[in-house]
Amino acid sequence: MRPQSLAVILASVLALLALPATADTSKPTPSAKELIAQSKPNEWRTPDPNNLLYMQLPQGRVVIELAPDFTPLHAANIRTLVREHYFDGLAIIRVQDNFVTQWGDPNDDDSGDKSKIKPLGHAKRTLPPEYTRAIDPKLPWTSLPDGDVYAPQVGFTEGFPAGRDPATGREWLLHCYGMVGVARDVAPDSGNGSSLYTVIGQAPRQIDRNLAIAGRVIEGMQYLSALPRGTGPLGFYTQAAQRVPILSVKLAADLPPAQREQLQVLRTDSATFAALVDAKRNRHDTFYTLPAGKVGVCNIDVPVRTQPASSGAR
Amino acid sequence: MRPQSLAVILASVLALLALPATADTSKPTPSAKELIAQSKPNEWRTPDPNNLLYMQLPQGRVVIELAPDFTPLHAANIRTLVREHYFDGLAIIRVQDNFVTQWGDPNDDDSGDKSKIKPLGHAKRTLPPEYTRAIDPKLPWTSLPDGDVYAPQVGFTEGFPAGRDPATGREWLLHCYGMVGVARDVAPDSGNGSSLYTVIGQAPRQIDRNLAIAGRVIEGMQYLSALPRGTGPLGFYTQAAQRVPILSVKLAADLPPAQREQLQVLRTDSATFAALVDAKRNRHDTFYTLPAGKVGVCNIDVPVRTQPASSGAR
Numbered sequence A, B: 001m002r003p004q005s006l007a008v009i010l011a012s013v014l015a016l017l018a019l020p021a022t023a024d025t026s027k028p029t030p031s032a033k034e035l036i037a038q039s040k041p042n043e044w045r046t047p048d049p050n051n052l053l054y055m056q057l058p059q060g061r062v063v064i065e066l067a068p069d070f071t072p073l074h075a076a077n078i079r080t081l082v083r084e085h086y087f088d089g090l091a092i093i094r095v096q097d098n099f100v101t102q103w104g105d106p107n108d109d110d111s112g113d114k115s116k117i118k119p120l121g122h123a124k125r126t127l128p129p130e131y132t133r134a135i136d137p138k139l140p141w142t143s144l145p146d147g148d149v150y151a152p153q154v155g156f157t158e159g160f161p162a163g164r165d166p167a168t169g170r171e172w173l174l175h176c177y178g179m180v181g182v183a184r185d186v187a188p189d190s191g192n193g194s195s196l197y198t199v200i201g202q203a204p205r206q207i208d209r210n211l212a213i214a215g216r217v218i219e220g221m222q223y224l225s226a227l228p229r230g231t232g233p234l235g236f237y238t239q240a241a242q243r244v245p246i247l248s249v250k251l252a253a254d255l256p257p258a259q260r261e262q263l264q265v266l267r268t269d270s271a272t273f274a275a276l277v278d279a280k281r282n283r284h285d286t287f288y289t290l291p292a293g294k295v296g297v298c299n300i301d302v303p304v305r306t307q308p309a310s311s312g313a314r
Helices: A003-015 A034-036 A070-081 A269-282 B005-014 B031-037 B072-083 B273-283
Strands: A052-057 A060-066 A091-095 A099-103 A142-144 A155-158 A161-166 A170-173 A177-183 A196-199 A213-221 A248-251 A263-266 A303-304 B054-057 B058-065 B092-095 B102-103 B142-144 B152-159 B160-165 B170-173 B179-182 B195-201 B212-220 B247-252 B263-266 B303-308
Touching: A003 A303, A060 A070, A070 A213, A070 A248, A161 A213, A263 A269, B031 B273, B058 B072, B072 B212, B072 B247, B092 B195, B142 B273, B160 B212, B160 B273, B212 B263, B263 B273
Parallel strands: none
Antiparallel strands: A052 A060, A052 A248, A060 A213, A091 A099, A099 A196, A142 A155, A155 A161, A161 A170, A177 A196, A177 A213, A263 A303, B054 B058, B054 B247, B058 B212, B092 B102, B102 B195, B142 B152, B152 B160, B160 B170, B179 B195, B179 B212, B263 B303
């Protein structure tokens, strides 16, 4: 390959083209970067600081947006745990390849010292499952008409991938890459947010509706996905030295505004998001000559950016 | 959570239950481990050593099975490159989160020293694309009836996930986790196997049929998926020190039999594979109370094991 070949390949890999199904495929259309550059300030939202967790690892900061419209009791319990510094000093305890990275109390494990299990403080020990919720017509819903293997309907709501079943009237968040779920014991009410996991491989959609989803990693995913895989059963780290310490988890709302990340998430009910989805669906350029024509719900990235200095969007 | 809770969660996560759609869901059925333990020796195949690459990294060995029934010219060219030690001393040059890890010649990049590009020796510089092939009724085909967003038909052939389109009479391998593709320049014939990539995130199925797939990582995937993400555009490493050196790539057939890995791959047209697929589709146990009822083609693992000492399977 010629020296420039890799750059060309890579530019093409990101080149998402906004072509309607009947588009003129003879000319490439703007890339994702270009579509985002053309977006309007009001297409972006600044997440509520009451829903933003900052998890500080030695490698860097992970930012998680909670999803209280889907898992309100879990969001409240996690906020309580965070405010009582429950997570500070705990660790990443499990990294299973092509599945999940999980964090929590290392002593809350077979090999742990039960006498040292960290108390949950004022947080609840059990919570109603919150795996699904009644479809709420007041919540935004951006339908993805491309179909899905697992759910009757899929789409996006408030920045999160979601599924719906009109037959049951229920909706739920999906286990796509970067989504954050609530580990639990066998009993459905045994999850309380003290141990969380995020998806680091192919979306394990078969576990949808069997676990509560607390939110999504919107920044720093690479600090969770690139960790050495655990060599114990199911990817647990077998030695304390392998675990990545959690220096602290804080709620953005508890920090002075000047110390908060200036992150914005593209609204999933915006025109630019629709253009990005269609671009991915019908991508066609000098490199990719055969557009897929369809796009999977977990193949769609919801863009996050640092708020431009000139932006007035809230 | 109680001390045993994580173990219970984890055991459940792997517990794939072999239930037909109308099964009695009141009792859990054997786990994947149990199903595999009950498999027969002739349900396993030992890959042809002419199709097995051993890529030695400082962290460990990656084993790749080539797919010459789908990409025969690429397999032949890669064998030529390997036998002339082309890859020895090259490097992992790119790790893009939720997409691919790519390896090849660091100098074949914008920041590389063009004067030091490694020559391809007797290998061909260009190859016909081999993105798809005519459906061959002589190749094994295990259909997955669960549907797919991207392809009219999906299933497995010779251990690889594949798609088919009866309208065009073509079939092709899928960009599922761990599949190995051929990087190329813009021209469709510019891929030659000197730079390869593997999928380390959600299957980027939108690039199916736009790139040749050379095979699948059957061992050591964690050495490619857990690497630090590159901080350059599209995940390229920006400094030489970040790159992981490739110590050597060898063809198993070129090693004495005693030095070969004793790996076996479960036949994807075997009864045990069918039971595993159905178990994943209809999984139901004390932990997972709601079976998905469907399974995505890229959610199915094709088991690999070290040949048991007592096994007579070839």
